[in-house]
Amino acid sequence: MTLNTLTIAAARDGLRAGEFTAAELTDACLSAVDAARALNAVVHPTPDLARAQAAAADARLKAGDAPDLCGIPLGIKDLFCTEGVPSQAASNILTGFRPEYESTVTRQLFDAGAVMVGKLNMDEFAMGSSNETSAYGNVVSPWRRGNDTTALTPGGSSGGSAAAVSADLCLAATGTDTGGSIRQPAAFTGIVGLKPTYGRCSRWGIIAFASSLDQAGPMAKTVRDTAILMRAMAGHDPRDSTSADIPVPDYESMLTGDIRGRVIGIPREYRMDGMPAEIEALWAEGRRMLADAGAVIRDISLPHTKYALPAYYVIAPAEASSNLARYDGVRYGHRAALSQGDGIVDLYEKTRAEGFGPEVRRRIMVGTYVLSAGFYDAFYNRARKVRTLIKRDFETVFAEGVDAILTPATPSAAFGLGEMASADPVQMYLNDVFTVTVNLAGLPGISVPAGLDPQGLPLGLQLIGRPWAEGELLNTAHALERAAGFVAKPARWW
Amino acid sequence: MTIDTDTARKVAHLARIRVAEADLPALAGEFNAILGFIAQLDEVDVTGVEPMVSVTPMTLKLRADTVTEGGQPARVLSNAPDAREGFFAVPKVVE
Numbered sequence A: 001m002t003l004n005t006l007t008i009a010a011a012r013d014g015l016r017a018g019e020f021t022a023a024e025l026t027d028a029c030l031s032a033v034d035a036a037r038a039l040n041a042v043v044h045p046t047p048d049l050a051r052a053q054a055a056a057a058d059a060r061l062k063a064g065d066a067p068d069l070c071g072i073p074l075g076i077k078d079l080f081c082t083e084g085v086p087s088q089a090a091s092n093i094l095t096g097f098r099p100e101y102e103s104t105v106t107r108q109l110f111d112a113g114a115v116m117v118g119k120l121n122m123d124e125f126a127m128g129s130s131n132e133t134s135a136y137g138n139v140v141s142p143w144r145r146g147n148d149t150t151a152l153t154p155g156g157s158s159g160g161s162a163a164a165v166s167a168d169l170c171l172a173a174t175g176t177d178t179g180g181s182i183r184q185p186a187a188f189t190g191i192v193g194l195k196p197t198y199g200r201c202s203r204w205g206i207i208a209f210a211s212s213l214d215q216a217g218p219m220a221k222t223v224r225d226t227a228i229l230m231r232a233m234a235g236h237d238p239r240d241s242t243s244a245d246i247p248v249p250d251y252e253s254m255l256t257g258d259i260r261g262r263v264i265g266i267p268r269e270y271r272m273d274g275m276p277a278e279i280e281a282l283w284a285e286g287r288r289m290l291a292d293a294g295a296v297i298r299d300i301s302l303p304h305t306k307y308a309l310p311a312y313y314v315i316a317p318a319e320a321s322s323n324l325a326r327y328d329g330v331r332y333g334h335r336a337a338l339s340q341g342d343g344i345v346d347l348y349e350k351t352r353a354e355g356f357g358p359e360v361r362r363r364i365m366v367g368t369y370v371l372s373a374g375f376y377d378a379f380y381n382r383a384r385k386v387r388t389l390i391k392r393d394f395e396t397v398f399a400e401g402v403d404a405i406l407t408p409a410t411p412s413a414a415f416g417l418g419e420m421a422s423a424d425p426v427q428m429y430l431n432d433v434f435t436v437t438v439n440l441a442g443l444p445g446i447s448v449p450a451g452l453d454p455q456g457l458p459l460g461l462q463l464i465g466r467p468w469a470e471g472e473l474l475n476t477a478h479a480l481e482r483a484a485g486f487v488a489k490p491a492r493w494w
Numbered sequence B: 001m002t003i004d005t006d007t008a009r010k011v012a013h014l015a016r017i018r019v020a021e022a023d024l025p026a027l028a029g030e031f032n033a034i035l036g037f038i039a040q041l042d043e044v045d046v047t048g049v050e051p052m053v054s055v056t057p058m059t060l061k062l063r064a065d066t067v068t069e070g071g072q073p074a075r076v077l078s079n080a081p082d083a084r085e086g087f088f089a090v091p092k093v094v095e
Helices: A006-015 A022-034 A045-063 A105-110 A159-166 A183-189 A221-235 A277-292 A304-326 A346-355 A358-371 A376-397 A424-430 A436-441 A471-483 B005-014 B023-042 B071-078
Strands: A042-045 A074-075 A115-120 A172-177 A190-195 A217-218 A263-267 A296-300 A404-408 A447-453 A458-465
Touching: A006 A022, A006 A045, A006 A221, A022 A042, A022 A045, A022 A074, A022 A115, A042 A190, A045 A296, A074 A159, A074 A404, A105 A115, A105 A172, A105 A221, A115 A159, A159 A172, A159 A263, A172 A183, A172 A190, A172 A221, A172 A436, A183 A447, A183 A458, A190 A471, A217 A221, A217 A263, A221 A404, A221 A447, A221 A471, A263 A277, A277 A296, A277 A404, A277 A447, A277 A458, A277 A471, A296 B071, A304 A358, A304 A376, A304 A424, A304 A436, A346 A358, A358 A376, A358 A404, A358 B005, A358 B023, A376 A436, A376 B023, A447 A471, A447 B005, A471 B071, B005 B023
Parallel strands: A074 A115, A074 A172, A263 A296, A263 A404
Antiparallel strands: A042 A115, A172 A217, A190 A217, A190 A447, A404 A458, A447 A458
16 A cells, blocks of 8 residues: 555554654655646645655654644645745746745644645636636646546646645645635545635635635545644634634544434525536435435525625625735736836736736736726625625524535536636636635535546535534534545546 | 726726737627626615625724834845845836
């Protein structure tokens, strides 16, 4: 057996028992990274840092001071600022940027002894659902449709994280989720991805996209690993004024698998016209599995669901247009070459035209438009009012006793890279139809691999929980994971 | 509502992103597709609904008005494309 295929839980136990060292485990992952260039998942490998961290972890293990993540090799999404290591949000506008500081989440992971194998590919500024907007080029999913060699998307925006975990290049990875960017790629690659409650993980040092929606979270091979990683990522941070000062429980200890009597809502508005039969069947199967485990299934209504995506495509670009105003060619990153006589506005306009890719430019300009004089009320304020109604839908069902909500994670299995190229931008946005409501309402949501489509590609189910109830949500996910018994792995071709 | 080439040009300038004149019609077309999608929001009755300010109920914490991390100009400037004598350098702004 190769060490890089272990779960976090198994590696933790093996390290503590002295069956292998963190150095050996790290070398196994670094070798896997080297052999997986074809996936383009790891864009800035950090082998020297990883070996140094592994040596420090081995010393801690020997001293008996070993937190759960001590010596565990992780991949870190390129959106996280990591001190001295390139961090460019997969954008050319941040070419060469090496942060002078460490994001709170990665600081916490490293303090817990985690090892970073490298920075992971993603959609540029986390804007995308297929990892095709990256300045580093596409990530290729390790999964294929049977013997068909068509290159598939791992999903996005955390596509590098999903591919790296699924292909065993690291034991788990960090992701971020603004409209589905953890859960959709997790579903496409047969892994688990958790978007925590807004405010659970510090956003400090994470390159901002839409600040009222962005949230970091774990992506891992199992629900147990997700729980272990989640505990280390979460917690209050005085540097993020929206981070919640609420104690972080030991999520792993809450995984009893006992969900008897818990009320699971099935929202009728998530049954979309034209939904593929296999998604419909998977959802029905998930409902049956939770009922068999003793949960009480209840049909519910979330009436404003269909307005979530349009509200998102006002709010997220609006916030992005403000957040990305900082990329001006002055303080960091790319600066355009200027012509004789060019002034400061030419510097801004040329730098931003060269540095941002087409999707990012489009979203900044849409955001600029909806915030501009005369349209602010018609678009931005209306979208924020609809957001209030979307959140109220969830509050109503939770007040009526629903503990968690079961939905499909995505409207389809992974599609081929380039297959959406001719579609208008809105077609791509529809990928997030089941996940985006959760960001607008600030709730925790988790994607659990639950089956394969007829072509052998993974499909995921999503569970949505009450605010701050990640522990209960993980336990329900654990019950679903056990019942689904998903064990498929991509056949290695890379 | 339809966005024409003039509006697209104006928005690009507001966003400080240079767009070639020849690319403006296509950009306007993309804006129109997205705004057409957003227009669904007009169907929702939002009478008496407050626009969301904070998704989780919270009040911002206060802290002492003191310098927490300062006095490190070299680190602040370390990623600048052009820094001179402890400052960010830009083209002439004032004639």
